[in-house]
């Protein structure tokens with residue numbers, strides 16, 4: 001098998017071993033067995049946040065295929081097996097009159113991966129609704145419940161990210177029992193819905209609007225649309241302190257005129273989050289930019305690096321490096337990758 005068949009960017013060489021775990025017992029057993037023999041393990045969900053080397057993975061890939069969605073015990077609480085398709089979970093909660101996940105519609109991958117990088121979009125993050133995450137601890141061999149406050153959630157991160165110790169078995173969400181959405185926070189979404197930020201709409205409306213916005217940006221997987229052959233956003237939006245922001249603004253005004261305003265979102269503690277897409281475009285890498293070896297920037301979204309069909313992981317990473325270096329040289333801002341890199345580094 002080639003991992004390219006299991007990743008949304010359709011890249012990645014072979015793995016030495018491959019196990020599909022359909023039950024929690026199989027999942028834990030597969031991890032235990034590999035760990036006991038010193039075999040490296042790659043836990044695979046939907047492969048939508050993974051960039052794997054052309055050389056592949058020298059170990060066993062364990063694909064999470066567990067199923068099950070169970071309500072309770074509290075009203076609005078739902079526990080989801082790690083292998084459940086994420087968007088199906090969102091669709092189901094919306095249909096059942098539960099609010100809190102509607103803006104996370106259309107994100108590919110499986111439920112068990114959502115706590116890993118605290119999946120977020122359009123003003124919602126899973127950390128806002130996760131009550132606990134059940135994990136298998138590879139170090140102690142125990143299964144434990146990690147309550148939200150011990151998950152170390154931050155912007156696109158958690159204690160589970162970059163740490164192979166925990167295998168997520170299930171995730172419990174505490175949702176509001178209402179057909180109306182939670183307040184719409186994201187200005188672009190509010191505008192699309194024709195409401196003011198902070199207003200509520202029916203969750204089903206929020207879900208439809210989010211999917212439509214995402215489709216326009218190539219952010220919903222569509223086999224017919226090569227712009228969706230990606231890992232979504234390749235870089236996280238950098239969070240800058242006041243001094244760095246001032247120097248970015250100075251560069252922007254010097255290069256693009258005194259009236260230039262660098263877009264930003266408040267990130268607390270005097271920090272601001274700047275859209276990486278804006279920095280990338282202003283550094284000279286527009287939509288569709290292609291160095292010519294099959295890896296290119298999406299024609300719909302500057303943050304998505306896509307495999308036009310003939311790319312290699314090496315080519316994708318070379319493009320990512322070129323962009324990272326261009327942004328650093330132009331603005332002095334380091335960009336960090338969002339996907340998990342396996343066997344490659346930026």
Ligand SMILES: Cc1cc2nc3c(=O)[nH]c(=O)nc-3n(C[C@H](O)[C@H](O)[C@H](O)COP(=O)(O)OP(=O)(O)OC[C@H]3O[C@@H](n4cnc5c(N)ncnc54)[C@H](O)[C@@H]3O)c2cc1C
Nearest residue numbers: 043045046047048049109110112113119120121168231232
């Ligand atoms: C078109 C597109 C749009 C996207 N949009 C967004 C977005 O709006 N917001 C956002 O946050 N992300 C987005 N993503 C990224 C991605 O969909 C999410 O990060 C998703 O949660 C990854 O899920 P997955 O099952 O595919 O994980 P994988 O890619 O299979 O794995 C990602 C990482 O999680 C680990 N992992 C997976 N499952 C488990 C488990 N059960 N236990 C322990 N570790 C595990 C893997 O080992 C790996 O390190 C997008 C991706 C694409 C392709």
